[in-house]
Amino acid sequence: MSKKKRTRKSSRRRHRRSERPTIRFTPYAWAKLLYLRDAGDTEIGGFAVTSPDDLLLVEDVCLVRQQCTAVTVEFDDASVADFYDEQVDAGRKPEQFGRIWLHTHPGASAEPSSTDEETFNRCFGSVEWAVMFILAKGGKSYARLRINVGPQSTQEMNVEVDYSQPFDASNAADWRREFKTNIRQFRWRKSTASPVEAACDGFDFDPVSNTHEQSLNRLDAGSDQSGDEDWYDYFSFNSEPLFLDWEEEKCNSLLSTIPG
Amino acid sequence: MRLLCINNDGAGFADYVDVTEGTTVRQFFEAHIVTPNPANYLIRVNRQPVAQDQILCDGDRISITPTKIEGATGADSMVRR
Numbered sequence: 541m542s543k544k545k546r547t548r549k550s551s552r553r554r555h556r557r558s559e560r561p562t563i564r565f566t567p568y569a570w571a572k573l574l575y576l577r578d579a580g581d582t583e584i585g586g587f588a589v590t591s592p593d594d595l596l597l598v599e600d601v602c603l604v605r606q607q608c609t610a611v612t613v614e615f616d617d618a619s620v621a622d623f624y625d626e627q628v629d630a631g632r633k634p635e636q637f638g639r640i641w642l643h644t645h646p647g648a649s650a651e652p653s654s655t656d657e658e659t660f661n662r663c664f665g666s667v668e669w670a671v672m673f674i675l676a677k678g679g680k681s682y683a684r685l686r687i688n689v690g691p692q693s694t695q696e697m698n699v700e701v702d703y704s705q706p707f708d709a710s711n712a713a714d715w716r717r718e719f720k721t722n723i724r725q726f727r728w729r730k731s732t733a734s735p736v737e738a739a740c741d742g743f744d745f746d747p748v749s750n751t752h753e754q755s756l757n758r759l760d761a762g763s764d765q766s767g768d769e770d771w772y773d774y775f776s777f778n779s780e781p782l783f784l785d786w787e788e789e790k791c792n793s794l795l796s797t798i799p800g
Numbered sequence: 801m802r803l804l805c806i807n808n809d810g811a812g813f814a815d816y817v818d819v820t821e822g823t824t825v826r827q828f829f830e831a832h833i834v835t836p837n838p839a840n841y842l843i844r845v846n847r848q849p850v851a852q853d854q855i856l857c858d859g860d861r862i863s864i865t866p867t868k869i870e871g872a873t874g875a876d877s878m879v880r881r
Contacts (some may be wrong), residue, residue, distance in 0.1 A: 662866075
């Protein structure tokens with residue numbers, strides 16, 4: 541490609557980028573998001589709380605209860621409802637806290653997966669507008685605005701940290717408490733390619749891995765574990781089936797006797 | 801009668817609405833949601849999950865919130881689907 545063509549193309553790209561809407565984070569919200577992303581070894585997700593005067597200015601990031609693995613995050617439905625109730629009680633409108641869905645990716649890529657797209661479509665497809673924001677561990681971010689009224693449109697967004705906004709100091713103790721209260725980490729093991737193995741293997745969630753414990757200990761040597769009985773009950777009834785190693789081996793050996 | 805409705809659908813709403821006596825949860829849901837598929841929402845009255853035929857009472861607080869909000873990396877979603 542000639543230099544002239546390349547220059548024209550990159551100029552067009554710059555122009556397109558400048559036309560994009562921008563989602564801005566206050567330094568406080570951005571710091572909290574980074575802290576929560578790095579507090580464990582899994583994906584995490586939450587909702588952005590925005591300024592009433594600027595719905596694309598994120599002032600806080602709030603977690604809800606969720607089960608997370610290195611590559612998945614799943615919100616607890618009741619906790620989402622509790623979050624809505626709390627925010628309304630705090631005097632906020634749904635457009636301030638229910639429109640920007642945030643989650644992290646553990647690797648370098650912030651590109652949305654098909655699961656992300658499906659959720660964005662199903663859960664945020666009937667609101668006037670919504671934003672899907674993804675922050676990768678490697679530092680890349682992705683934001684997309686979806687407008688569902690009038691001539692419906694979807695548009696990638698620029699992401700900025702707005703240092704012109706007043707901001708509070710770091711509040712690591714509260715952030716850590718929020719993380720420990722809401723995040724339940726499970727080990728995820730990828731299914732194998734063979735259908736027979738996959739039948740036995742599937743997803744294997746191993747509640748609260750050692751790595752997770754180590755992460756939390758690293759964050760806070762002396763603080764209490766959250767003692768929320770309902771939350772643990774939820775997992776005992778709703779978590780994916782857990783195969784112990786000997787069960788898996790037995791299953792494998794039985795299946796290997798089936799011809800074909 | 802009047803009840804407080806919390807709903808993110810459409811323009812979003814967290815305010816008091818007037819409904820007629822005898823309105824059930826299902827009737828209220830269908831009247832206030834753009835694409836009323838109950839499977840995609842958790843409907844609670846006074847912070848408790850309810851049956852669709854429950855009759856709403858004056859002063860109730862009804863919330864309609866999305867369910868199954870989940871994310872994944874690309875590699876996982878390929879395995880999962």
